[in-house]
């Protein structure tokens with residue numbers, strides 16, 4: 001299946017915990033072109049895993065639109081969401097073991113992952129050996145998952161995510177706890193999948209080098225898109241409501257309440273800070 005586009009508009013997600021609201025995402029706007037590769041980076045707790053769970057149809061947004069291909073996941077019926085998860089969208093959870101049956105062979109793991117797609121659209125289901133070949137595990141069908149080293153297990157998890165030939169592959173922290181050479185093999189496998197199948201790939205990572213390798217790295221900060229790196233250059237991003245986040249390092253010099261004059265000069269946006277008296281709370 002060809003790569004699928006992803007569109008997020010003003011996406012909000014709130015967890016309800018014992019009567020309290022935890023706002024995990026507070027207005028995410030994002031466009032991911034079909035067949036592109038994107039890293040979601042950012043501090044712990046910023047909302048990356050929440051966003052990937054929404055893109056995978058594992059949860060519905062509290063507000064806003066999450067669209068994968070032509071389907072608005074927030075409005076889709078449960079059956080449609082289940083169909084998307086088994087066919088159009090591949091999800092690889094953090095920790096290879098969570099995606100695999102450890103005592104079964106790779107062939108058995110692939111068969112399980114291909115079952116639904118084999119019923120819904122059999123013409124799109126590739127022989128599993130070819131998918132294993134894509135991630136560098138050709139000829140390992142009869143190997144038991146537990147016998148493989150950690151890097152190969154992670155690539156096996158990618159193969160399981162690709163088992164139904166999805167147009168969108170979502171991968172949570174594929175390189176954590178791997179040494180450099182195993183990590184490079186995982187990144188090579190993602191490259192090959194993207195190049196040879198045209199799959200859109202979104203990877204959550206804490207590793208800036210992974211972001212650089214994927215070409216586009218979107219920083220999620222406090223539940224919003226805080227910045228975007230493209231080919232090594234860092235950009236601020238204008239959100240759907242017109243807000244722009246300053247880089248965190250600048251906030252020391254420009255605390256909340258700082259007045260900025262924003263001007264457009266010869267096609268460039270220029271922000272000039274103004275010194276001002278604190279407003280005070282009205283007490284003499």
Ligand SMILES: Nc1ncnc2c1ncn2[C@@H]1O[C@H](COP(=O)(O)OP(=O)(O)OP(=O)(O)O)[C@@H](O)[C@H]1O
Pocket residue numbers: 015016017022023024042043044045046047048049050051
């Ligand atoms: N199931 C949940 N119930 C309640 N709150 C949650 C739940 N999952 C995440 N959160 C909260 O939502 C916010 C965003 O969490 P999320 O896991 O999406 O961030 P993250 O960027 O993926 O973090 P990490 O890099 O540590 O995995 C955090 O405040 C977190 O505590």
